[in-house]
Amino acid sequence: MSHKKGDLKVYWNKITYAFPILNDNIFSDCTNAEYDEVQHIIVGLGVQIKIRDLVLIHIEKHLRQHVAPKFWSKFIKVNEDVRGFQLFKSAVNDLYEAVSSFSSMMCRLTILNNSCNDNKPIYGEKDVVLGFKQLVRATLLSQLPLDFQVIINHFYKISFNVFDNEYENSDMSEDIMCSGCGNEYADCNCAYIVKVFHETNRKLMDLQLLERLTGQVLTNFIQLRIESHIQKLCTGTFDVSHVGFLENWLDTTVMSWLTRIYCGGSSKPPPDDKNIQNAISKFKQKLRYFLYHSYTKLRIDQLFNIIIEYPDSQPAVDDIKFCLDKTDLRSTLCKKLQNALETRLLHSGVNTPDILTAYISTIRALRHLDPSGVILETVTKPVRNYLRNREDTVRSVVSSLTEEGAGSELAEELAKYTGEPEGDADNDEAWDEWNPDPVDADPKVDPKDRRTSDIISMLVNVYGSKELFVNEYRTLLADRLLAQSVINTEKEIRYLELLKLRFGEAQLHFCEVMLKDISDSKRINSLIHQDSSIEELNKEFVSNAMILSAQFWPPFKDENLELPDEIKRHLEAYTKSYEALKGNRTLSWKPHLGNVNIEIEIGEKKLDLTVSPFNATLIMHFQNKPQWSIEELHQVMKVPVTVLRRKITYWQTMGLIMEKGSDYFVLADETENKANVSANQVQEMICEDEETESVMASAHDQREGELQVFWSYIVGMLTNLDSLPLDRIHQMLKMFASQVPGTECSLQELRQFLDTKVRTHQLVLQGGLYKLPKTIGLR
Amino acid sequence: MKVTVKSWTGVATWRWVANDDNCGICRMPFDSCCPDCKLPGDDCPLVWGACSHCFHIHCIVKWLHSQPQQQCPMCRQDWKFNNK
The missing domain is CATH 3.30.230.130 (Cullin; Chain C, Domain 2)
Structure with missing residues (x-):
């Protein structure tokens, strides 16, 4: 079959009439009937694949050279919201128009493609129209400018203001300005904005560009709204649980609003469009996580106050507990709370009893928050270290243990204690409720210890030994017994029994003897008063005695x-x-x-x-x-x-x-x-x-008494070697006197000890060297 | 000005009048109690032997029970309670 040159020219003209893009044109008046003829020609010539590919290349070129640059040229940095709003709207409109103008050509191309029978995918899609959309997106995104979000931001900001207004400020009618669009009520154009907004969204959705272009901005806006809502709702009060309300709010208000954006104004997603439903449910999951995340963050920032108010703040703690499972904020919580404790509690401006109170409620609250006790262990480590360095910690703990009346939580805690808690049998039954320890747990600590230790033992463990506490209690008891002329022995005995339950009989044996001394003294007093020789004297005044067992x-x-x-x-x-x-x-x-x-x-x-x-x-x-x-x-x-x-x-x-x-x-x-x-x-x-003023020797004095053991060694050293520096004395003591039991002596303690000796003129300090004064040497 | 003392409550510590500080058997101070006792003084008294050595009563009784001959553990003389 041969064609004349003239025929071919006619054919080509007809083809370009049907596909004006081949001449860099878009519009043609080609009707379906006319196209049938063109199609017939193309098939007759057997060039359908070539023509299709040629058309596609030209379309691509056109999009690249005209449509995309025109679209992006609107995305400039502007400062006024309204300008940005208009720019974005017109950009989307133009794009939509440009894309729609291809539609008739697309119909023809579809027919042409169907006649090709080569099953070649068009831009990755089987269908010409889908392929075309893909091409549009690809071309557009390949030219994405740097600041494209600026006007999108403006656009959504205005729209969201209007929405906010619609949802929340229905009663603000006295304002002159419409808080939605910022205009006076007289020429409020909220309705216009809403219309444009929905239309633009629908067009973007149609082009499948909504998510790519506006997803980020949209997410940011919604997150901001969630955050501000949480802030508004949850500051100051800890006695109400908010998680339920927040979830509900997200499901109703936020989601319906999101649906309207995705569905161009209607409040229900079209039941047949899986794409939109998927997008919305994905968005919802993201937002839900974000909701938990920002709520937990807020609560973590307030955690110190929550703890101080515990147990009134229990609902807040419950909320954190619930959200902590859903978010990954455990380590943030530990870090933040630790910081809060350090800045608000652990400095010299806070009284020891206050620190103890805070520590106790921390223990209670965190126990509730995390029954495994790991968070508690991590967070309170600095508190324990700090308490260990405070001189009056033991005294405060012991005195609050024995204090009577309300306000002394420790005394209540002590009275509650009833020997050993539940035995191992219970644990065996609950084997199927076992959970592994969290990852941040210290593997060296037995998890059972962490779980079972109660508040008093946690306090006692600050020092690692019961002895210090028992000693302090003994000193306090001694002071009390000697200071009061009338002693409530019964009360003291009751406390002693309670303490015995906890600290063990042996530790408190001394205190028992002390109490017995006091009651014995009463008896002896009355016996002695019957003595005739004393009776004579007692006419002047009564002499009594408290007779103590010194040991x-x-x-x-x-x-x-x-x-x-x-x-x-x-x-x-x-x-x-x-x-x-x-x-x-x-x-x-x-x-x-x-x-x-x-x-x-x-x-x-x-x-x-x-x-x-x-x-x-x-x-x-x-x-x-x-x-x-x-x-x-x-x-x-x-x-x-x-x-x-x-x-x-x-x-x-x-x-x-x-x-x-x-x-x-x-x-x-x-x-x-x-x-x-x-x-x-x-x-x-x-x-x-x-x-x-305590009549007992202070712990410091007692320690000095212990160090007195070294004194003879030191005198011996200095007599032989004339003068020595501090660290030399320390070394020699370590060498010679280390076998003396119970006398580990740090360099600092030794310095203090020697300084007291200098003060009492038993030593002379000259140029960093300790010396015996001359008079002792002569004696 | 006139000062009248109406009552005087003094504090004193008691101690055994003995020629040593510690019990020769249990090595505990006399003013404390023997290892088997909890309460010092009346509940864990001292006894003196004819040889003038003294011990916690519980200590020396235990000692005498464990020995074939009744001797003072300090001087090996025959043990006799001195009831002064």
């Missing part, structure tokens, strides 16, 4: 005091009577301990006071002689001058003694009446002040 009491502060003769006479008589009562035993008095009930008469006034033996002695001396210099008092009472000076202030504040000239004290007698008036008010305050 079982904590060491006493070593203080001296020379009592007035009449008192000494009484006590000697008491001793004699005691020796008679208990064969082969005698008493050694601690003259500075105890309490004295005295009555002071000043003219008309009578003061009834309970004071320490020291103060009683002092005022009795002033009764005999109204004027004393401090040196004389020192001679009579055998008390160091510094102590005298400190303690005499008691009577000074009572207005009974005045300092006339330096270190010279006189009795302020009737002449100073106005001072006496205030006496009663001051009294209470002073008595308290007196009580707070």
Whole structure:
């Protein structure tokens, strides 16, 4: 079959009439009937594949050179929202028009393609129209400019404002400005915006460009909205659970809104369009995760306050517990809470009892949050370390253990304790509820320990041993027993029993003996009072004694005091009577301990006071002689001058003694009446002040006593080697004195010890070298 | 000014009047108790032998029970309780 050249030209004209793109044109008036003829020609010539490919190449070229650049040329950086809104709208409109203008040509191309019978995919798709859409997307995205999100941002910002307005501010009618579009109500164009918005979305959806172009912006906007909603809902209150509300809000409000974007305005997704349904459900999953994530984050930031308010804040803790399973925020939680604890709790401005209270509620709250105890362990490590360095931790714990009445959680906790918790049998039954420890658990710790240890043992474990606590309790008990003239022994015994349950019988044996000493003393007192020789003396005043078993009491502060003769006479008589009562035993008095009930008469006034033996002695001396210099008092009472000076202030504040000239004290007698008036008010305050001072040797003093063992070694060293630096002494002590049991001594402790020796002139420090002073050497 | 003492509560520690500090058998202080006892003093008294050595009563009784001859563990003289 041959064709004339003229025929071919006619054919070509007809083909280009049907496919104007071959001449870089788009529009033609070619009708279906006309195309049938063209199709017939093409098939007759057998060039259908060539023509199809040629057309496709031309389409691609056209898209690349005209449509895409035109579309993207609208995506410029503008500052005004409205301008961006218009630009994006017109860009999408133009694109949509340009793409639709191809539709008639696409119909023809489909027919042409069907006649090719070669099953060659067109841009990866079987169908010409789908392939064309693919081509449009590919061409567009291949030219994606850098700042394409700017005007999209503007577009959605305006639209979302309108939506926000629609959903939430229905009652803001008094405003002049419409908060949706920012115009005055008179020319509010919200409705226009909504219309344009839905139309644009529908077009983008049609072009399958919605997700690629706007997905990021859309997600950001929705996330911002979720965040601000959570912020608005959840600040300040911890006693309501919010997760349910939030989930509900997301499902209804946010999702319906999202559906409208995807479905171009209708609030229900078209039931037959799987694509849209998939996109929406994917989006929903993403948003749900985001909701949990941002809620948990918010709560984690508030966790410190939540803990402080625990157990009132239990719902909030429940929420965190629930969300923590769904998000990956465990380590964030640990880090954040640890930071919060460190900045808000662990500094010198916070009282130890407050730290303890916070620690206790941390334990409670985190126990609830994470029953495995791993978070608790990680988070509270710095708290434990810090508490270990606080001097008064033990004292605070012990005193709050034994405190009575409300507010002392530890005392309640102690009373709750009933021996060993549930045995292993229960655990075996629950084998199918077993869960492995979380990944961040410390494998060296037995998980059972972590789970079962209760609050008190957690506190005790701050120090790693019960002994310190028991010792501290003993000291506190001793103070209490000696300070009170009337002792509630029953109460103390009850506490002791409770403590025994927890710390074990052996540890608290000493305390038991102490309590028994007190009750024995009462009996002995009444026995001795029946003694005739004492009866005589007791007509003046009653002398009692607290008789202690020295081995079982904590060491006493070593203080001296020379009592007035009449008192000494009484006590000697008491001793004699005691020796008679208990064969082969005698008493050694601690003259500075105890309490004295005295009555002071000043003219008309009578003061009834309970004071320490020291103060009683002092005022009795002033009764005999109204004027004393401090040196004389020192001679009579055998008390160091510094102590005298400190303690005499008691009577000074009572207005009974005045300092006339330096270190010279006189009795302020009737002449100073106005001072006496205030006496009663001051009294209470002073008595308290007196009580707070412990009569027991402090832990520090006890430690110094232990270090005393080294002293003879040190003296020996320095006698032989004349002078030594600190670390040399430390080394030599390690070498020679390490076998002395219980005397591990750090360099710092040694320095402190030697410094006290320097202060008491037993050592001389010269240029970093310790030396014995000359006088000792001569002796 | 006149000061009247109405009552005086002193604090004292008791101790055994003995020529040693520790029990020669259990090596515990006399003022404490023997290892078998919990409470010192009346519940765990001392006894003196004719040889003037003294022990916790529980300690020396235990010792005497375990020995064929009744001797003081310190000086090996025959043990006799000194009831002074």
